[in-house]
Amino acid sequence: MKPLPREFNILEIERKWQTKWEETGTYHFDARDKKRPSFSIDTPPPYPSGDFHMGNVLNWTYFDIAARYKRMRGFNVFFPQGWDCHGLGIEVQAEKENKVRKREIPPDKFRKLCEVLVNKYIAIMKEAVVRLGISIDWTTEYRTMNPDYWRRTQLSFILLHKKGLMYQGTHPINWCPRCETAIADAEVNYDQREGTLHYIKFPLENSKDSLMIATTRPELIPACVAVAINPTDDRFNKYIGKRIIVPIVNRAVQIIPDETVDPEFGTGVVMICTYGDKADVKTVLHHKLKPTIILAGDGRINQNGGKYASLTTSEAKKAIVGDLDKQGLLVKTEKITQEIGTCDRCESPVEILELKQWFMRTRALTDDVEKTANKVVWYPDYMKTRLIDWARSLDWDWVISRQRVFGTPIPVWYCKNCGEVILADESWVPIDPKLENPRIKQCPKCGRTEFVPERDVFDTWMDSSISCAVHAGWPDSKDWRRLFPADMHPSGIDIIRTWAYYLMVRHLALFNETPYKSCLINGMVLGLDGRKMSKSLKNYVAAPEVINKYGADASRQWAAAGGATGSDIPFRWPDVEYAKRFMTKLWNASAFVSGLLKDYEPDEKAGYALQPLDMWILSKTEKLTQAVTEALDKCQFNIAMEEIRNFTWHVFCDCYIEAVKDRLYKPEVYGKDKRRAAQYALYAVLHRLLQLLAPIMPHLTEEIYQTMYAEEKEFKSVHLSPWPIPNTKLVDEGAEKEGEAIMAVITEIRREKSEKHMPLNTPIRKLTVYAGNEESANTLLKGKEDIAGTCKIENLDILPKEGEGREISLRGIRFVAKY
Ligand SMILES: [Zn+2]
Ligand SMILES: [Zn+2]
Numbered sequence: 001m002k003p004l005p006r007e008f009n010i011l012e013i014e015r016k017w018q019t020k021w022e023e024t025g026t027y028h029f030d031a032r033d034k035k036r037p038s039f040s041i042d043t044p045p046p047y048p049s050g051d052f053h054m055g056n057v058l059n060w061t062y063f064d065i066a067a068r069y070k071r072m073r074g075f076n077v078f079f080p081q082g083w084d085c086h087g088l089g090i091e092v093q094a095e096k097e098n099k100v101r102k103r104e105i106p107p108d109k110f111r112k113l114c115e116v117l118v119n120k121y122i123a124i125m126k127e128a129v130v131r132l133g134i135s136i137d138w139t140t141e142y143r144t145m146n147p148d149y150w151r152r153t154q155l156s157f158i159l160l161h162k163k164g165l166m167y168q169g170t171h172p173i174n175w176c177p178r179c180e181t182a183i184a185d186a187e188v189n190y191d192q193r194e195g196t197l198h199y200i201k202f203p204l205e206n207s208k209d210s211l212m213i214a215t216t217r218p219e220l221i222p223a224c225v226a227v228a229i230n231p232t233d234d235r236f237n238k239y240i241g242k243r244i245i246v247p248i249v250n251r252a253v254q255i256i257p258d259e260t261v262d263p264e265f266g267t268g269v270v271m272i273c274t275y276g277d278k279a280d281v282k283t284v285l286h287h288k289l290k291p292t293i294i295l296a297g298d299g300r301i302n303q304n305g306g307k308y309a310s311l312t313t314s315e316a317k318k319a320i321v322g323d324l325d326k327q328g329l330l331v332k333t334e335k336i337t338q339e340i341g342t343c344d345r346c347e348s349p350v351e352i353l354e355l356k357q358w359f360m361r362t363r364a365l366t367d368d369v370e371k372t373a374n375k376v377v378w379y380p381d382y383m384k385t386r387l388i389d390w391a392r393s394l395d396w397d398w399v400i401s402r403q404r405v406f407g408t409p410i411p412v413w414y415c416k417n418c419g420e421v422i423l424a425d426e427s428w429v430p431i432d433p434k435l436e437n438p439r440i441k442q443c444p445k446c447g448r449t450e451f452v453p454e455r456d457v458f459d460t461w462m463d464s465s466i467s468c469a470v471h472a473g474w475p476d477s478k479d480w481r482r483l484f485p486a487d488m489h490p491s492g493i494d495i496i497r498t499w500a501y502y503l504m505v506r507h508l509a510l511f512n513e514t515p516y517k518s519c520l521i522n523g524m525v526l527g528l529d530g531r532k533m534s535k536s537l538k539n540y541v542a543a544p545e546v547i548n549k550y551g552a553d554a555s556r557q558w559a560a561a562g563g564a565t566g567s568d569i570p571f572r573w574p575d576v577e578y579a580k581r582f583m584t585k586l587w588n589a590s591a592f593v594s595g596l597l598k599d600y601e602p603d604e605k606a607g608y609a610l611q612p613l614d615m616w617i618l619s620k621t622e623k624l625t626q627a628v629t630e631a632l633d634k635c636q637f638n639i640a641m642e643e644i645r646n647f648t649w650h651v652f653c654d655c656y657i658e659a660v661k662d663r664l665y666k667p668e669v670y671g672k673d674k675r676r677a678a679q680y681a682l683y684a685v686l687h688r689l690l691q692l693l694a695p696i697m698p699h700l701t702e703e704i705y706q707t708m709y710a711e712e713k714e715f716k717s718v719h720l721s722p723w724p725i726p727n728t729k730l731v732d733e734g735a736e737k738e739g740e741a742i743m744a745v746i747t748e749i750r751r752e753k754s755e756k757h758m759p760l761n762t763p764i765r766k767l768t769v770y771a772g773n774e775e776s777a778n779t780l781l782k783g784k785e786d787i788a789g790t791c792k793i794e795n796l797d798i799l800p801k802e803g804e805g806r807e808i809s810l811r812g813i814r815f816v817a818k819y
Helices: 010-024 054-072 088-098 107-131 147-162 218-223 278-286 303-308 313-326 363-375 381-393 460-464 467-472 493-511 543-550 552-561 573-596 612-633 637-665 672-693 698-708 733-755 774-782 784-791
Strands: 038-040 076-078 166-176 181-183 188-203 210-215 224-229 243-246 251-257 269-273 330-343 351-360 377-379 412-415 421-423 451-453 489-492 518-522 764-770 793-799 806-808 813-818
Touching (some): 010 107, 038 054, 054 107, 054 518, 054 543, 054 552, 054 612, 054 637, 088 107, 147 166, 147 421, 147 493, 269 278, 303 313, 363 493, 377 381, 381 518, 543 552, 552 637, 573 698, 612 637, 637 672, 637 733, 733 764
Parallel strands (some): 038 076, 489 518
Antiparallel strands (some): 166 351, 243 251, 412 421
């Protein structure tokens, strides 16, 4: 066996193996191999943000541990990687970096700017993924902005359109006035912000009386279409059915009953505007009121706003409040904290507008989503309710069109004459309707020949929500069902409502089948202040900072050990430092063992003269293997990590190696056979630990394996070696009990020396052990040589009777040492 050097440079080791693994295709999926069962991972293609943060480290580490474990379990693992390019975030960033507005330059040019940015960001992120040691099969890499991917998104749209699941409609939608595009429910965040509640008098029609209304959005008064009162509110229900005058526009509207009005909020009298919030949308639909839309796409007041037209909402608010004040209708104002919807990308307050959009009929599939989600295996199990609750909470169908530039084009034209929708044929895609006409001679309805392209593009989730099928090879591969549904879909807890949901609903619609068999959820990473880590909170640590300092294997240990799967995980530097110290401990132990095994030749046939301590460590190793296997089967990475770390550090290094050193150094005292037995145990246990640790610490384990074991074991990488099946024959409770008793004596003697500030190799002239009974004495006698050798005892007596001396905790054994 080759000796392991005393020192190691983790960053060099990591880089070396990353390059070698890639060169030798260690992690390639072998499509021709149909003997091994396949295991497909639906790696979520991330938005190229150019950042790789500790949250990324957490989720990539999770699914990489799963991939590496399954590979060792004998699966032909398919672990692809793509990039979900078309985010609104890229457009916002491209505008910032190039100091342009997308509407001011030709779409083609703007697309190019976005592509350059995306490629730059992907390069940064890919480097980080590689440096983290993620076992991706990079031959699978794809970008959703490439026409080959458009083709798949467009084809899926055409198929769903033919099934009647895509439609155009005018319906209230979430709208970001800054980004000037429709956005989905999932892209709206809810923030607490300070607002002002204005108390405004609304005069009753044909009466001197008035009702007071409290609103945070007086700028929407011109869009007021009704006033609502809870019918159980005895103060005001007498006014239901009467008419009231909307100030500013002097329009009379109906006072309507509505159970959802909270009599405790504001004055209990509410104006219904089109649209201040989602509650307005529901009330308008329920009472079939005719909306008055006063906001344009750029967030300014339109012509319906009369004299306030062309003002921004905040200008209009100021002007209207001023006018109300002049008319004596503004009674008072007060500050309140309110929850408002904001754009996920730019944090601007979201408005609700009515515009013609493309929708997918998702709500019709809600029952199916729930049924399927219940069949999927969730890690952890309770996460499935997040998906089901979200699906159940959706008020609207999914708006899939976006008024953006950088996105997959919607493959549709309209007849210029009659407006007929011309859907692209399946054989035309990929196609950009803005650059090409439909490949038909005339409108099938009116026979005219002029067409207008659809200028909108798809929501980026339209691209990424077919990943399970695309990864499997749909629609080109005949064999795509082999990898579909995906065996595992990993997702962050924050994107269950998007990624897990959209995948589910799209694949159910397309194939009437679940897209994934299991779902692995990671929590959020918390900063040092206990809040979710984010740049804006200044509690942010970039992943490269951690990896540059301590290496990938230490970072991965933090991710694995940080907490239960699915829970939020705090980032703490001491955790990574501890991980690095563990690696140093493992390295030093391995280097030491490699020195002791220089002359060792494994030979199963010859057998081994195993001593109680050898049987003890071998038995415990089998139990460890069992525990780690069970934990990894359940994706309990923290349990696996802690089990191995405790065992390696405390049982293997601190106890066993220390207790057999003497035997290894002095064959002339113990005899060759007993020495060889210890060599065998060291050889086997260390190899086992490397295997168990390989999914979590792929680099360091590979380095040690390659130096010490590769020559004798036939696998060219520890990651291609089979996962150890726990050998129950080696679990020996009796041997464990004996070994434990012997170990306890050794540990207690060493403890006494260190309490007396003596070096551990201080000789003991005479030591008497009072075992307390025959049985204990016989056990300890079996380990007499190891006890005496390890503790440097010149004369050791082990007696069955009881006696005085230092007690070995709870064992009834006492000893007296004379130094
Ligand atoms: Zn926005
Ligand atoms: Zn026509």
